[in-house]
Amino acid sequence: MSERDDEEREFDLRWADGAAHKEPSARARMLAARWKENPPGPVPFRAEPEHRGSAGRRPWVSTVLVLGCVVVVILLLGYAGVGPY
Template identity: 80%
Template sequence: MSDRDDEEREFDLRWADDAEHKEPSARARMLAARWKDNPPAPAPFRADPDHRASAGRSSWVSTVVVLGCVVAVILLLGYVNFRPY
């Protein structure tokens, strides 16, 4: 066989993408079969605020801590650049 024959037999991705019927993946078929009789319970996109890891802290405390660290780094870099040798 020549290389030309192998190229002709090679799977053409454009032909597959243009197919009218696309078979679902094995996982999609498995989940569809499982959920047919027992559908999953609805789940919210985000967790409830009561279930956060740091439920006692408010968001402004985190903001102040981050901004404080940024200011400290800026001051430290300024001190290193302006101190006499």
């Protein structure tokens, strides 16, 4: 490309970026048309997950499970004689 082409291209970009009205994207136009007929309902900031697997348990169950494992490891190490004593 010649220097003249670069200048023309730069001018075109500045002219396009400085436009007072910018046309919305195709997706924005599609959603606007769809929402005119059927507006979306309110959505909470963090929606409840649809699938609740093992993370759906009560929070205290995880705490008890972790603390139980720690106690078992401490007891096993104590009976095995591993430690500072």
